[in-house]
Amino acid sequence: MERTGTVKDRLAGNGKAVVGIEGLDALIAALRDDGYAVIGPRVRDGAVVYDPLDSPADLPWGWIDEQDGGRYRLVREGEAAFGHVVGPQSWKTYLYPPRQTLWTGRRDGPGFTVSAPDGAVPRYAFLGVRGCELAAMAVQDRVFGVTPHGGRAVGEQQFTDSGYAARRNAAFLIAVNCGRAGGTCFCASMGTGPKAAGGYDLALTELVGDGRHEFLVEVGSEKGAAVLERLPRRAAETRDVDAAERAVERARTHMGRTMVEDPASLLARNLEHPRWDEVAARCLSCANCTMVCPTCFCTTVEDKTDLTGDHVERWRRWDSCFTVDFSYIHGGAIRQSARSRYRQWMTHKLSSWWEQFGTSGCTGCGRCITWCPVGIDITEEAQAIKNSEGRG
């Protein structure tokens, strides 16, 4: 077959296609053929988690998640594969793993030799990346020096996290536009969803109901177009595109939560607000919010030795601004109280992140609300501070 122009040009009409469930099968098979480990949503231990997928049969067909502050339940509803929203994990589990070996060392006479860990870069294909999650990856791209930015940290951003960058660049992203919003979702007010804005290779919108079960496919990259070409498909018609728009619009109008406007300046001018004491009384400082957050990136470094002391390993592990040790400097930890730790997290996420990285650190995914064991709600906290200002 003769190939001319870009792959995207070769796709008929609007460049959008429609695939059936067998198309999803072919998609996963094609990606596996290309050497990708396909990771996507599947039901495990009462939640939808991101685990390796062998075939579309592993997807959570007919499961949706009911979410509220401190509460998550899977329930049977409909037959969609992507009727759920986001679960306890985010893709950072794969792009920025909870534990990484930085280097290993071996005693070598009077000195020691250092070796880097095995350099094989995993090639992941992520199936089902939501708009809020693509936005979160874009945030971490800035943090880890993959994307230049105009934030204050730009001068310090001379280095790129090579491990993150390698995994990120090798990844194939299949976005899913949400046709349903969860109880703790607030992407619409953060401007990150429910439609994927870009940064994907392919984007799917599930078209289900009225006797059909298909997926509208949009192309976001050359790489994505090349994969789409190998799938059984038909060109999308206007009615398909309209149905997809309606699905996303339904999600947009059913957001469980809303973030106040301009939380950055609201929080910046309320650093001594009494609300911080109220939330501190409820906060467990358990760090769940930071572990589930798709943009939280803080880590600590741990050294391991063997009994002889001849072999050492340096590990990097996820840490949290909610632990005491996190703010330990010479003489003690500077954030002793839950008040100071919660304030640090929330103001960083919504306010000082802008100065540092030129963007919000929150993308409105709602995980911190759902997975807080006592249901502390970042949107409610911001709203409470705003309301108190209104009362003058």
Place this chain on the structure above:
Amino acid sequence: MGQRRPKLAVWKFSSCDGCQLSLLDCEDELLTVAGAVEIAYFLEATRVEIRGPYDVSLVEGSIGTPHDAERIRKIRQQSKTLITIGACATAGGIQALRNFRDVEGFIRAVYARPEFIDTLATSTAIQDHVKVDFELRGCPINKEQLLEVLNAFLNGRRPVVPPHSQCVECKLHGTVCVMVARGTPCLGPVTQAGCGNLCPRHDRGCYGCFGPKETPNTAALAKQLTALGWNDADIANAFRSFNANAEAFRREGDVHEG
């Protein structure tokens, strides 16, 4: 290097022996440990008794008798470094439940010849009696953490035994939160990590075997446990277990005990 191997002693007080058995349970690493240290006193493993002083003493068990209280002072005097292992040694153990009741009553009810029983009214942690250099938590302790502590002391570095919550450990392992996803009451948010998130991995709430984490907010958790359907007695029972006499758990237990 031809240096003298550090002398290790393992001591037992009021306890079930489970924690010192964790050392024997090291299996693959046990020979390395035995090569790295001179096991000077460890009755579970050997009848050989080498006289002190000792470089490292591992102490299991709580102080429950006048004799215990006397003996731990002598051990401290003979030990360069003293590390407590397990909930008994660091918080008084399950036997500290007697701290909240009339011990004389128990003795009369349980023993045919109460006059033979010589016990203190309380079961207390080793650190309530002598200076402790490091406390390793757990009921029982985690053998990897025990090896880590021995490694750290032998190599002159700080042990990597973070005092953060059990929740961090669950999240690092990708374990789904049983409290949020199942509504199962769980002490994880106020409990120190270290067990390898054993119970949540098997759909059970955390029993708090590793005792209070740093800065635990037990009151906020108790409120949520109530919301999940527990009454005061359930909450008191949860805090009154292996670490009942650890301060944060003792206070929360007091609040809910009728």
